[in-house]
Amino acid sequence: MSEDVKILVCDDSMLIRTQVQNVLTGAGGYEIFHTTNGEEAVKTYQKEKPDVVLLDLVMPEVGGLECLKQLKEVDKEARVIIMTSSGTKENLQEALKQGAIDFIQKPMDEDKLLSMLEKFKGR
């Protein structure tokens, strides 16, 4: 049996964290870690070495783009998917330039989220 895919969710919204938790728990096969800000996300990443990070852009103090930069400094292979409601061309171009692998628009389409994460199973 393959191991669960480790997902690190970094979003300051308790609602988004709860919704992601519900979707992934319902689907099964995921181990989920939650953080509410960029600084905490980098620490948890170093400790847990997740397979994928789901990262919000708009957060207090260390925002999503800064957090992405720090994650890439810690591990240049870090796989980061941006979750955002403010997906302006500039924000997304910047995120992709800094090494994000994909993005998902809020409100999240549950099926889309699951199909994005499905491919990391069995790796």
Add this chain to the structure above:
Amino acid sequence: MFDKFFGIYLLNKKLISNEDMQKILHHMKSTHIKIGTLAIKEGLMTGTQVEEINLLQRSKDKKFGELAIEKGLINQNQLESLLQKQSEESNLQLGQAAVDLGYLTYKQLDHELKNFQNDAGFSNAQLEALKTGDQEQIVRQFIDFDNPVFYEYVSLLLRNIIRFLDQHPWIEIEESFQFQKDPAEEVTAYQYLDNEQKIFTGIAMDEKTFKTLAAQFAKMPVEDDRLAEASITEFLNLHNGIFTVNMSNQDKKFEMSPPDISRNKLPGDMEVTGGKYQIDINTSLGKIKLILAS
């Protein structure tokens, strides 16, 4: 929209009470006819196609008709015919509901519809905006903002309320939309948008409405206060996110600060120098006070 003002007109003439109005809105909610339903009825789209478009609407700030055309399911002429049918039905929906529930007779309905334009004191342009239900025009005809982006902001908020919270929002028409005083005994979710000028955006409501709308947006029970706060701030954040994307497409750049909650007053550091506005938006789930300032 016409319906809502006809409803307010009936309220002002004391032909119906506030309680009657709530019941009428609930009755309308169960009978509201959507473009998708009309398209099925007219044999223009299948149920599966309608569901596909509804799903697409969750991720795109576009109307049902626009998406159906983009997907090649209907053409522009067919959409116009559907909108016409919807408008004919919706203009009379509130009146019909008032008769169905026994608050008005058909004779009274006929009489009041005819008197509505004269008594309500609207200009022709204002009445036309109400009849067509064009929210952008309604906002433009009734509110005098000092910041032009606020027109688009309010129109988009009404569309997002329809998408995520309630089918029947309507703006309370006031003599002045200037912000008066801090909302008492209310919860305000707020967020700043930065460009050359800082914009304050806030939605205030009473505790009961706050909980009801929070559960509606989250699509789950929100007994926990923190989850209710997270739900309403996320709604505002989502709306502001769509607004900044729309503005960015017009080469107007805004940066969003994280949203926050304030109880019984607006945040003390409300950093604005321009006009402050309050627009009361009624829904069948309660009143939302939109506060905008720049």
